[in-house]
Amino acid sequence: MKLVIITSISEFEKEIKQILVKANVKNFSYKDVVGYHNSSGEAIGENWFATEMNENESMLFYAFVPVENVDLIFNAISKFNLQQETISKIHVATINIEKSN
Template identity: 30%
Template sequence: MKLLLITSVSEYEKEVCKLFKKAEIIVYSTSDIQGHKFFAGNNLQDNWFSTQRDSFDSKLYFSFTSEDKIETIFKSIEAFNTEKTSSNPLKAIVLDIEKFIN
């Protein structure tokens, strides 16, 4: 068993749900989170009235699932990130579960 974690901006919620369905991961959880990004080299004088945001409404998705389903969703995430020209790609990690209680 593995723990899959995916983060995305909130705008991609429907697309991420489709990726879970395509990978046949039928049980997962979500949580609203606030993502933050520091912009390198910001000069306060140049950025005083900037419309750039440094925080983003985001989602965290997580699921306990099998390795074969993780491979499927990772391939889909890579394809999704390649197709999108956004500066906010989907990010995913997998953690091994050493011990658990059902």
């Protein structure tokens, strides 16, 4: 069992839900969160918002997933990200679960 954590901008909510369903994830949770990006080290011309502190509407998904389903999620997210023309991508990480009750 692994804990899968997914973050993205809110605009990708529907696609993430579809990815999880197609990967046979039966139960998951999600929450609206505020995403933060500190762009103080970027040149003003590269900074879309032209400020140093950027916040945006984001989503945080998490689910306990059987190990055999994790690659399905990662592969689907990689495929989705490759097709995006936006700077923003879906981010995914896993954490091993040693014990659960």
